[in-house]
Amino acid sequence: MRELLAAADGVRLLGADYWRDFDENFWSTGPSGFWKVERLQRFREPGDESWVAFAGGDWEKALALLQARRPSLAGYRDRLRAQGFENRRVRVVEPPLNAYLQWELHLLLLRDEYGARTRVLDAEHVRPLESDGVLPELVVLGDEVVYELLYDQDGLQEGGIRFTRPELVARARELVAGLYARAEDITAYFQREVAVLEPPVRSG
DSSP: OHHHHHHSOOEEEEHHHHHHHHHHHHTTOOTTOEEEEEOOSOOOOTTOHHHHHHHTTOHHHHHHHHHTTHHHHHHHHHHHHHHTOOEEEEEEEOSSOOHHHHHHHHHHHHHHHTTEEEEEEEGGGTGGGOTTSSOOOEEEETTTEEEEEEEOTTSOEEEEEEEOOHHHHHHHHHHHHHHHHHSEEHHHHIIIIITTSOOOSSOO
């Protein structure tokens, strides 16, 4: 996939330019829906209060802040339903889970409850696709746009590269949808692999 993206003409969008472009395209997504694959094993999310609490070692506060999001997530779910498209995500994991993934899977489980459907896939299933490099972080919006997400070396998102060539968008959507079909529902995965874990000792 990286080879296909590298050969295509994309528009590099950083910071506010990316988020403005993403928001405009997200809420006009057609019936083909939203598809995302997350491959990196840790991110920095300093704009997220729960992540800040987690990174600072306050696990109970981090989880409480996630639960406090329920009203806003309900509003998000209702808006998705009004727009008429599905939101689907594949979270690739490498066991044993690091502390960041333990936190993020709590977040994704909550989002799944409110319509942002998530499935979990062991990294072993994507390694055959990584002969030309680690699978990129991708967001596909309907038939119109695919973004290759950009992160700095510490896992902080910097923006994304926007591609609009129809055949590339379709290829990316087929890739993510194929991974989604092979992945496990987050609820079952969470109960087996995450709910049994002790609170993380450190962020990571």
